[in-house]
Amino acid sequence: MMIEINQLVKRYGDLVALNHFDLQVKEGEILGLLGPNGSGKTTAIHCMLSLLRFDKGTIHLFGQEMTPDNYAIKAKIGVVPQEVAVFDELTVYENINYFCGLYVADKQKRQTLIAEVVALVGLETFLTFYPNQLSGGLKRRLNIACGIAHKPDLIFLDEPTVAVDPQSRNKILESIKVLNRQGATIVYTTHYMEEVEILCDRIVIMDQGQVIAQGTKEALKDMVRTTDRLTIAVPFLPEAMLQQIKSQVSAEDIRYTGGELIVTSTHLQDDLLPILTLLQEAALSYGKISTKEATLNDVFLEITGKALRD
Amino acid sequence: MFWHVYIYRLKVLIRNKSLLFWTLAFPIILGLMFVAAFGQLDQGGSLETIPAAVVLDDQDPEAGDRLIEVLTAIETDEIALFDLAVVAADEAQAQLEADEIAGYYVLKHEQVTLHVGQAGIRQTMMKGVMDQYVQQMALYQNLLASGDSEAIDAMQTLDGPVFQARNSEAEMSIISFYFFTLIGMSILYGTMWGLRNAQDQQANQSSKGIRLSLLPKPKSSLTLANLLASFTVLFSEMLLILAVYHFIYQVDFGSRWHWLLVVVALATLTTLLLGLLLGNAFPNMPLPQKEGIATAVTMAMSFLAGMMGSEQIKYWIDTTIPILGKINLVNLISESLYQLYYYQELASFYVNLLWLGALLLLFAGLNWLVERRVQYDAV
Numbered sequence: 001m002m003i004e005i006n007q008l009v010k011r012y013g014d015l016v017a018l019n020h021f022d023l024q025v026k027e028g029e030i031l032g033l034l035g036p037n038g039s040g041k042t043t044a045i046h047c048m049l050s051l052l053r054f055d056k057g058t059i060h061l062f063g064q065e066m067t068p069d070n071y072a073i074k075a076k077i078g079v080v081p082q083e084v085a086v087f088d089e090l091t092v093y094e095n096i097n098y099f100c101g102l103y104v105a106d107k108q109k110r111q112t113l114i115a116e117v118v119a120l121v122g123l124e125t126f127l128t129f130y131p132n133q134l135s136g137g138l139k140r141r142l143n144i145a146c147g148i149a150h151k152p153d154l155i156f157l158d159e160p161t162v163a164v165d166p167q168s169r170n171k172i173l174e175s176i177k178v179l180n181r182q183g184a185t186i187v188y189t190t191h192y193m194e195e196v197e198i199l200c201d202r203i204v205i206m207d208q209g210q211v212i213a214q215g216t217k218e219a220l221k222d223m224v225r226t227t228d229r230l231t232i233a234v235p236f237l238p239e240a241m242l243q244q245i246k247s248q249v250s251a252e253d254i255r256y257t258g259g260e261l262i263v264t265s266t267h268l269q270d271d272l273l274p275i276l277t278l279l280q281e282a283a284l285s286y287g288k289i290s291t292k293e294a295t296l297n298d299v300f301l302e303i304t305g306k307a308l309r310d
Numbered sequence: 311m312f313w314h315v316y317i318y319r320l321k322v323l324i325r326n327k328s329l330l331f332w333t334l335a336f337p338i339i340l341g342l343m344f345v346a347a348f349g350q351l352d353q354g355g356s357l358e359t360i361p362a363a364v365v366l367d368d369q370d371p372e373a374g375d376r377l378i379e380v381l382t383a384i385e386t387d388e389i390a391l392f393d394l395a396v397v398a399a400d401e402a403q404a405q406l407e408a409d410e411i412a413g414y415y416v417l418k419h420e421q422v423t424l425h426v427g428q429a430g431i432r433q434t435m436m437k438g439v440m441d442q443y444v445q446q447m448a449l450y451q452n453l454l455a456s457g458d459s460e461a462i463d464a465m466q467t468l469d470g471p472v473f474q475a476r477n478s479e480a481e482m483s484i485i486s487f488y489f490f491t492l493i494g495m496s497i498l499y500g501t502m503w504g505l506r507n508a509q510d511q512q513a514n515q516s517s518k519g520i521r522l523s524l525l526p527k528p529k530s531s532l533t534l535a536n537l538l539a540s541f542t543v544l545f546s547e548m549l550l551i552l553a554v555y556h557f558i559y560q561v562d563f564g565s566r567w568h569w570l571l572v573v574v575a576l577a578t579l580t581t582l583l584l585g586l587l588l589g590n591a592f593p594n595m596p597l598p599q600k601e602g603i604a605t606a607v608t609m610a611m612s613f614l615a616g617m618m619g620s621e622q623i624k625y626w627i628d629t630t631i632p633i634l635g636k637i638n639l640v641n642l643i644s645e646s647l648y649q650l651y652y653y654q655e656l657a658s659f660y661v662n663l664l665w666l667g668a669l670l671l672l673f674a675g676l677n678w679l680v681e682r683r684v685q686y687d688a689v
Binding site for chain 2: 046049051069071072074075077079081082083084085086087089090094098099101102103105146147
């Protein structure tokens, strides 16, 4: 196991930030840590990094207990904090060189690593720029480069794509996949479900300092009764026909609004054919048919009773 | 890693234009204003003889004779420092109120006290003489008690030079007195470099601190490299400021430059550690607010050290709660420079140096306690 946390408790006065929190991360995995604001994601990461004292529990990284002076473990970790953590007084190149140099003393080796990471995050043309000359997205890429330039085995990315443009976001996600392919284990916290769906092998959903669900995205969707949605464009649908469809199709919800027949169901594949047959028999014309699958956001809503960005 | 951090910290610090302005340009501009405001003070040349009085209220006539002998023997540029009269207490007070004398000494039960109506350079000099006299007499009494006849003889032969008013190698300059405090204030502005170090290296103060707290080496090496870099910057700034004051503004700092540099170096390091401590003590306070507090503390220390026309406050502190003067870094620095410039005998200067060293060790110890194997309650 790359990370093993057992029964971790962290209190801030009366507030229990982590309530017997358990977590296991395998080597080579991309783990998505999901949860609304204040759910304890960042606190959990800071405890893992030995930045925060905790009240109870154990944390093992790379099979060893994590302590503030376990420098062997620290040398194998890379961190990309939530806020951009670079020096405004240093250029892009100097920032990366500075942070990389804290881990890699050999100048020649460092040059190679810097060239690699600069290419990975796409900052080749900005090396002499100062951070305040960069856009928000480019700053985020620099933030990532500074955290991973030394090629760590375990990388913590704490909401690395907050407030970035789509181009930078794609570049960042692509970079993370490359890092993972190169062998890095990644713990990724975010508010963006779509990123987790694209990136993560496994997902842990946190709320109020506890793990409330975990598994692959498919497993999570299967855990809850999530529904898909079918939309059929029907220019004219008499009320009698709507009632007939409702009586013959066992969907959760069937509505006709704005020239669209909307069917919400857990088994759309069984519902579509009977509906189309009824419309054809009544000689009612219909147009575009579209379906929308349940998302992790729907899963999250079902489990926690609140939207992820609450 | 140490030199890697040191070099990059130097780059970070010297590219910070705002801090460079407050710690380098501002003292130079302020110095120019001092020259414009007080420059004419030196045009009169040597300091005039100070009209003063002595009130002898002691059973032991020998003690009175000894004090008068010492006071009348003190000269500046072969001119007696004091125009001295022995009078009764009532008369001395009347003369003081009529502004006929700068102050008067009272000798009672072998204790010397100084009475002044206002505070100024003449009164400061009178106090300097009294401090030296009291110090030397205490030493003399101790030697008598120990029975060390060789040392007693040696001391008796020193009677004259020991009580010289000032270091005879230096030309008397009144404006120098104001610049000593200004130098103290300039060094204290260096707390801002210390605050910046704390901000950048503590995980509970900045995201950079989070990254730097995960170093694969003891955090102390980073702290020391950052401290050395900020010391290099602040000490270089002070050398530049001293050079501008001396060579361009023609401020006289006397001839003991080696000691002056020791004071500046020690005070610079102490100030940086104070800034670091303030930064560590208030982790949740925004940096601009901390800088505001550091500036306010520096101005308050400067005021209590006699800058901004507050010589009376300084004098009152020196005579009633001297410990306050010893923990006031601006006062400690300006007084040390004053003693170097003015005193022949450096015993009290060494005491000040010890105070500076003690404060340095105190701040270093407290910082060490805060940063040792640091883990935070909240990040």
